Every structure is written in C-alpha cells, then in structure tokens.
Amino acid sequence: MIISNxxxxxxxxxxxxxxDAAVLAHRDALAKHSPAELSAIRMEGADGTPTMFIDVLVExxxxxxxxxxxVNVLSExxxxxxxxxxxxxxxxxxxxxxxxxxxxxxxxxxxxxxxxGEFTEALTVWLHTDxxxxxxxxxxEFRTSGRTTVAGAAVSMLRPxxxxxxxxxxxxxxxxxxxxxxxxxxxxxxxxxxxxDAFVDAGSxxxxxxxxxxxxxxxxxxxxxxxDAFDRPIGFDTDLTRRWSGIVAATAELAxxxxxxxxxxxxxxxxx
Amino acid sequence: MIISNxxxxxxxxxxxxxxDAAVLAHRDALAKHSPAELSAIRMEGADGTPTMFIDVLVExxxxxxxxxxxVNVLSExxxxxxxxxxxxxxxxxxxxxxxxxxxxxxxxxxxxxxxxGEFTEALTVWLHTDxxxxxxxxxxEFRTSGRTTVAGAAVSMLRPxxxxxxxxxxxxxxxxxxxxxxxxxxxxxxxxxxxxDAFVDAGSxxxxxxxxxxxxxxxxxxxxxxxDAFDRPIGFDTDLTRRWSGIVAATAELAxxxxxxxxxxxxxxxxx
Numbered sequence: 001m002i003i004s005n006x007x008x009x010x011x012x013x014x015x016x017x018x019x020d021a022a023v024l025a026h027r028d029a030l031a032k033h034s035p036a037e038l039s040a041i042r043m044e045g046a047d048g049t050p051t052m053f054i055d056v057l058v059e060x061x062x063x064x065x066x067x068x069x070x071v072n073v074l075s076e077x078x079x080x081x082x083x084x085x086x087x088x089x090x091x092x093x094x095x096x097x098x099x100x101x102x103x104x105x106x107x108x109x110x111x112x113x114x115x116x117g118e119f120t121e122a123l124t125v126w127l128h129t130d131x132x133x134x135x136x137x138x139x140x141e142f143r144t145s146g147r148t149t150v151a152g153a154a155v156s157m158l159r160p161x162x163x164x165x166x167x168x169x170x171x172x173x174x175x176x177x178x179x180x181x182x183x184x185x186x187x188x189x190x191x192x193x194x195x196x197d198a199f200v201d202a203g204s205x206x207x208x209x210x211x212x213x214x215x216x217x218x219x220x221x222x223x224x225x226x227x228d229a230f231d232r233p234i235g236f237d238t239d240l241t242r243r244w245s246g247i248v249a250a251t252a253e254l255a256x257x258x259x260x261x262x263x264x265x266x267x268x269x270x271x272x
Numbered sequence: 273m274i275i276s277n278x279x280x281x282x283x284x285x286x287x288x289x290x291x292d293a294a295v296l297a298h299r300d301a302l303a304k305h306s307p308a309e310l311s312a313i314r315m316e317g318a319d320g321t322p323t324m325f326i327d328v329l330v331e332x333x334x335x336x337x338x339x340x341x342x343v344n345v346l347s348e349x350x351x352x353x354x355x356x357x358x359x360x361x362x363x364x365x366x367x368x369x370x371x372x373x374x375x376x377x378x379x380x381x382x383x384x385x386x387x388x389g390e391f392t393e394a395l396t397v398w399l400h401t402d403x404x405x406x407x408x409x410x411x412x413e414f415r416t417s418g419r420t421t422v423a424g425a426a427v428s429m430l431r432p433x434x435x436x437x438x439x440x441x442x443x444x445x446x447x448x449x450x451x452x453x454x455x456x457x458x459x460x461x462x463x464x465x466x467x468x469d470a471f472v473d474a475g476s477x478x479x480x481x482x483x484x485x486x487x488x489x490x491x492x493x494x495x496x497x498x499x500d501a502f503d504r505p506i507g508f509d510t511d512l513t514r515r516w517s518g519i520v521a522a523t524a525e526l527a528x529x530x531x532x533x534x535x536x537x538x539x540x541x542x543x544x
Contacts, residue, residue: 035466098449102426103467129401154374159450169441177370178431180452194307195375 009136012113012121014069018062018089019125019132022109025061026094026127029054039101046079047208047240052097058109059093066091074114076210080238088114090236092210096183100127110185112213114236122214124185133189133218140221144250145194150257152176153197156187158206164245167203167262174261188215188248192222198249203229203262205243209236212246219248225255229262281408284385284393286341290334290361291397291404294381297333298366298399301326311373318351319480319512324369330381331365338363346386348482352510360386362508364482368455372399382457384485386508394486396457405461405490412493416522417466422529424448425469428459430478436517439475439534446533460487460520464494470521475501475534477515481508484518491520497527501534 029038038054045051059077066073072088073081089111094100096107105128112122121136135142147153155175159182160168172178179196181187184207187199192215199215201207216226216234228234229245245262249255301310310326317323331349338345344360345353361383366372368379377400384394393408407414419425427447431454432440444450451468453459456479459471464487471487473479488498488506500506501517517534521527 103465104451104462160444162445165445172432173434173437177454178452179376179454180450182449182451190376193375 009139011123011134012087014066014071014087015089015111015113015121015123017065017069018091018111019109019123021061021065022058022093023125023127023130025058026054026100026107026109029057030100035101035103039098043077045077047076049076049208051077052101054101055094055097059091062091062093062109074210074238074240076208076240079240086116088236090114090119090210090213092185094127095185095211099182104182106181106183106186108183108185108189110210110214112217117236119213119217119236122217124189124214124218126186133192135192135218135221137217137221140192140218142192142218142222143194144191144219144222144224145197146223147197147250148253150174150254150261153254154179155258156181156190156196156199158184158201158204160202161204164202164204170261171200171202171258184211184246185214188212188219191215191224191248191250192218194250198247198254198258200247200258200262201229201245203245205245207244207246208240209234209242209244212244212248215246215248224248224250225252227255227259229259281411283395283406284359286338286343286359287361287383287385287393287395289337289341290363290383291381291395293333293337294330294365295397295399295402297330298326298372298379298381301329302372307373307375311370315349317349319348321348321480323349324373326373327366327369331363334363334365334381346482346510346512348480348512351512358388360508362386362391362482362485364457366399367457367483371454376454378453378455378458380455380457380461382482382486384489389508391485391489391508394489396461396486396490398458405464407464407490407493409489409493412464412490414464414490414494415466416463416491416494416496417469418495419469419522420525422446422470422526422533425526426451427530428453428462428468428471430456430473430476432474433476436474436476442533443472443474443530456483456518457486460484460491463487463496463520463522464490466522470519470526470530472519472530472534473501473517475517477517479516479518480512481506481514481516484516484520487518487520496520496522497524499527499531501531
C-alpha cells in the first residue's frame with residue numbers, strides 16, 4: 001500500500017519495516033493458531049498487564065524488524081529495547097488483541113516515532129485490511145470533523161467498568177451516538193479522518209502510552225486535540241506502568257467539554 | 273469470493289445477484305459522494321424510518337438485480353416489490369448506514385430468502401471487504417461459541433437510548449465484555465462464527481425484520497438461538513412498521529438469560 005504523501009516527506013524506514021512485519025506476523029498467527037491459543041495469557045508484560053500469545057508473536061516480529069533497522073523499541077511486553085539510537089518506536093503491536101484473538105477483525109498495529117524523546121510521526125495500520133493512516137507532527141492528509149460540542153457528537157468509548165460507570169454514563173447520555181469498537185488506535189484514526197468526532201477512555205485509566213501515542217500526532221496534525229481526562233501530560237516515557245484516560249477529539253473545545261463531563265459532569269449541566 | 277459449500281447446496285442465484293449488486297453500488301456510492309451527501313435523508317421509507325441517500329442508491333441496485341432474477345423484494349425504503357414469485361428476498365441494503373455514510377467501514381448487505389413465507393437461507397456480506405457468511409436452514413459451516421451464561425460473555429449491543437437505559441445497563445453490567453459496532457447483521461455473523469457470544473437490542477424495539485431475518489437462519493443453523501426480548505414471534509411479514517428487540521445468542525440458554533435481564537433483571541439476581 002502506498003502512503004499518500006502530499007508534502008514530499010518520507011516516512012521513517014524503521015517505522016514502515018515494523019508495520020510490514022506486524023501485518024505479516026498477524027496474518028501468520030491467525031492462520032496457524034486457534035482463538036483459544038491466541039488469547040491465552042503468556043506472561044505479564046513490562047506494562048503490568050497480561051499479554052496474550054498473539055501480542056507476543058507480533059511484538060517479536062516488530063522488535064526484530066525495528067532493531068535490524070537500527071532503532072529502539074518501547075513496547076508493552078518486552079518494554080524498552082534500547083539499541084542506543086536517538087530514535088525509538090513506541091509500539092502497540094496488536095491494539096485490540098481481544099478482538100483479534102476472538103476473530104473480530106478490528107485490530108491495529110500502531111506506532112509513534114520518538115526522536116530524542118519528542119514524538120515526530122505516527123502510523124496506524126488496520127491489520128485485517130492493511131489500510132494505513134500516517135502523519136508527521138507538521139503534516140497530515142486528514143482533517144477532523146471540526147465538531148466543538150458533545151451534544152450530537154459521534155463518540156467512541158472504551159467499554160464501561162464499575163470504577164467509571166458514572167462518568168461513562170454521563171458521556172454516553174450526552175453524546176449523539178456511542179460506539180465501542182474495542183480498538184483505541186482505530187478509533188483515533190477515525191477521529192483524524194472525521195468519521196467520528198471523538199474517542200474517550202471515560203476515566204477508567206486504562207490507556208497505556210502506546211494506546212494514545214500515535215493519536216497525539218495523527219489527530220493533532222489533523223486539527224484535533226489529544227489530552228488526558230485528569231490533566232496528566234502525555235509524552236514519551238519509558239515507565240510503562242503509567243496510565244491515562246485519553247481524550248482524542250476533533251477540536252480542543254470538544255476535548256475540553258469531554259474532560260469536564262468525565263471529571264465531574266459540570267459541562268453537561270452548562271453546555272447541553 | 274467463493275462461498276464455502278461443504279454440503280453441495282447451492283445458494284439462491286437471485287440472492288447472490290442481489291449481493292453482488294449491493295457490493296458494486298456501495299463501492300460506487302463511496303467513490304462518487306461525500307459523507308454529507310450519503311447521510312442526507314432522502315425520504316421516509318416504507319418501514320417508517322428516515323432513509324439515507326446511501327440506502328437509496330444500494331437498494332435501487334438490489335431491486336433491479338433481484339427482480340431481473342425473477343424474485344420479490346421486501347426492503348426498507350420501497351417496501352414490498354411483488355413480481356408474483358413464491359420467493360422473496362428480505363433485504364437490508366446497507367445495515368449500518370450511519371457507519372457507512374460517515375466513513376466507518378462497518379456495514380453489510382444482508383438478506384434472507386423466504387419461500388412461501390418461510391425463511392430458507394440467508395447471506396450477510398461485509399461491504400468493505402466482500403467477506404460473506406451464508407447458511408441454509410439445515411446447513412451452516414459456522415458454529416457458535418456454545419456459551420450459556422451472560423457472566424463472562426462477549427455481548428454486542430445496540431447503543432443505549434433513554435427509553436431502555438436501565439435494561440441496557442443491566443446487560444452491560446452483567447456481561448464480561450460489551451461492544452457497540454452499530455451494525456446488527458455483522459454482529460449476528462460474529463455470533464454465528466463464535467467470535468462473540470451474543471448480540472442484543474436491549475429492549476429499545478429498534479430492530480426491523482431485515483435487521484434480524486438473516487440471523488434467524490445464520491445463527492439458528494450454527495447452533496444458536498434468535499428470539500425477541502418481549503416474546504414476539506420473528507417471521508416473514510410484509511408489515512414493515514413492526515419492530516422487535518432481537519436477541520441473537522450462541523445458545524438457547526444464553527438467549528433466555530438475556531431476555532430475562534432485559535425484561536426485568538430477574539435473571540441477573542438468580543444466575544450471576
């Protein structure tokens with residue numbers, strides 16, 4: 001697949017090599033293993049969460065490709081693989097692994113390039129179809145919807161948990177249309193293209209850096225805003241135990257209203 | 273795409289012609305029209321709901337193909353197109369039109385064949401990829417997950433509405449994992465294959481016959497059960513103003529527990 005490239009900027013070669021490796025490893029994993037095998041928990045990852053076998057298979061392929069291309073990798077299971085480069089790929093090998101392992105074809109490879117600790121470009125690839133969304137910090141071929149208010153907005157959400165049921169419900173009741181696709185990076189790509197208006201973790205603190213790193217570039221360069229519901233800065237960090245409640249929105253105004261709704265519901269009373 | 277056909281039964285030719293017409297018309301619509309054009313409401317359909325332009329475009333192509341093949345069509349916008357055949361295709365031209373029009377590639381052509389008023393076979397086609405799920409009343413190559421209880425189940429739901437918020441929440445709180453894909457017929461295909469355990473309209477009475485007709489065959493022949501949350505029979509009917517709250521489940525036991533949860537929450541207190 002050719003990445004459309006209106007400004008003559010070339011994508012990082014290690015990033016493309018990692019994406020290609022992920023697509024092939026994912027295809028191979030689905031061909032060779034059953035859903036039960038793919039969803040089996042193989043270990044606790046460096047990020048402190050259980051890692052499925054499908055994650056291990058794809059991550060191994062990505063690390064091999066990226067380190068062969070001379071860059072570091074920060075990923076959920078192995079953590080920080082430092083080959084001494086100024087360049088690090090912050091990678092989610094299979095975002096939506098529960099989907100992928102079960103046979104729901106909504107899962108993505110997603111990575112952000114960090115150079116000396118600053119995100120510079122990002123790529124999300126839908127593993128089922130090899131469709132790709134790429135942008136640099138300065139240039140994106142995509143444009144968000146431009147929506148500024150939650151009322152009437154199409155908002156994708158992480159599924160609710162008991163710990164954030166109230167905040168989740170406030171967002172669901174205020175928005176115009178709710179979806180739960182269970183694939184954060186695909187949702188973020190849809191915000192970048194304007195297919196949906198926002199994607200949120202409504203305060204469950206589920207997001208790890210690799211779930212939202214690509215969004216900061218893809219959506220930021222497409223006119224949108226990415227922030228944390230509780231105002232924690234989102235940036236390169238090798239401490240993989242950190243968590244965020246990411247808000248990925250078409251505009252800064254929409255992001256701010258979603259943040260207020262999640263924090264305490266104040267916005268829902270004043271703006272809708 | 274070849275439909276796998278382990279038992280030597282051939283798919284109805286009018287059904288295949290309608291599906292092919294839908295795939296081409298959908299592709300053509302996305303190439304020629306903007307999201308705003310595709311989602312514009314063109315008329316109130318025969319089913320009493322607003323019809324988007326994308327629905328009109330794809331339905332017209334389906335009706336032309338099916339009637340050329342000599343069968344009747346029952347569809348959301350035009351209603352009952354009777355060419356005097358004993359065979360009727362009950363068609364959802366673009367299930368998930370809101371997804372399709374916005375640029376979220378989760379939308380399906382779905383149809384059930386009714387012969388003298390009895391459903392005999394069904395086909396659902398994912399319009400973005402042309403992946404197909406087909407079965408007859410007697411034979412399916414798919415198998416549901418076999419799950420019998422809501423606790424721990426992967427359940428897809430229609431999005432919540434104020435009128436069914438409580439029942440929706442009971443299901444969401446009891447199930448193991450919730451998704452909202454906004455495409456009923458794709459969800460039903462995932463129940464047939466075992467990728468998810470159930471799909472429900474949690475009592476909002478949103479489902480029209482064409483949203484669940486294919487599921488009765490696809491999921492029924494794959495070991496699952498399809499019923500209405502309020503015990504209304506689901507069958508061929510040319511009155512398109514009828515509505516159901518469909519429950520599409522891996523087993524009859526799981527369907528019954530979901531029905532009880534939606535009706536009054538009794539099951540959640542006794543079985544989980």
